[in-house]
Amino acid sequence: MILTAEHLAFTYPGRSKPTFSDLSLKISAGEIICVLGPNGVGKSTLLRCLAGLTPSTSGTVKLGEEPISTLPRTEIAKRLALVPQSDETVFAFSVRTIVEMGRAPHLGWFDTPGKDVDALVDDALETLGIAHLANAAYTEISGGERQLVQIARVLVQAPKLMILDEPTAHLDFANQARFLSLTRRLAKNGLAVIFTTHAPDQAFGLADQTLILSPNHPPSIGKTMEMLTESTLSRAYGVPIRLIKSEEHIACVAQVG
Known part of the structure; x- marks a missing residue:
């Protein structure tokens, strides 16, 4: 198992109601999990908890057999990569340099990228x-091009798990x-x-498992x-949702009057 989360809960300081609670999941090599839910249910927060960037209020996250909280960031970065919805970059690094940075976890303090890294970047x-x-x-x-650059950076990083927060949000139809x-x-x-x-629709097309918040x-x-039935989707999003099925595809339509 690459990552295991058990009974995760997260509550923002000053709030009595948890953003999510008693959440468990497992993912192994080659599996895809899609996380669905309306705005404000904690999808981004969950991803940060799974990546070890935001401590959960309770529960555990393990990479392999080791609690993620006990691992140094360099070791986590060799196994896991997170691509957020957006990022703040102050310096005008070239796209090539940003992608090359993905290899940093695999280099020593005084190492410089060689021809092997150049080939990975290309x-x-x-x-x-x-x-x-x-x-x-x-x-x-x-913004869409930045998203593609960040995914390229992950390919150079070569983790075992890629965590993506709304990866297609800024992409045009073809790039999606x-x-x-x-x-x-x-x-x-x-x-x-x-x-x-x-x-x-992306969950239907890609995901082995779907988590609904x-x-x-x-x-x-x-x-x-x-998981993805008309009743579960309608309950999650609070509007009637109808599934339209063909031989090859399933499409979701929200019926809002």
């Missing part, structure tokens, strides 16, 4: 279709399709993936095709 940029941005300033490219295809390929090669989205119900997780 491959990642080509894979994401952003090789033409290699010399562009990261601060001057679009490319990202979903890339995620499938990475999972087939053994990478575990946890991602949040506001599009249940709802403001008025306990967290629930299970096989995607069993």
Whole structure:
């Protein structure tokens, strides 16, 4: 097992009601978990807890057999990568430098990237279709392009688990399709993936398991095709949701009058 979370709970300081509680999940190599739920239910907070960046109020997170709280950040970074919704970068590093930084956990204090890292960076940029941005300033490219750069950085980092917070939010339609295809390929090669989205259709297309966070119900997780029913989605989002099925696809439609 790559990551295990047991009975996680998180409550913001000064609040009596937990953002989420009694949440458990497991993910192994090659598995994909999608996290669904309306705004404000703690999806981003959960990802930060799973990545060891925000301590949970209670419960445990383990990487392999070791509690994540006992591991140094460099060791965590070798096994796990988090791509947030957005990032704040002050310095105008080139796109190539940002992607190259993904290799930092694998280098010593005085090591410098060599030709092997150059090859990894080239491959990642080509894979994401952003090789033409290699010399562009990261601060001057679009939000969608930044998202692709961050995913390229993860490929160079080469973790066992990739955690993505709304990875397609800033991507155009074509790049969304490319990202979903890339995620499938990475999972087939053994990478575990946890991602949040506001599009249940992506869960149908990608996820082995789906975790649903709802403001008025306990967290629930299970096989995607069993979890994503009209009743569970309608209950989670608070509006009637209808599933439209074809031989190859399932689409979700919110029926709002």
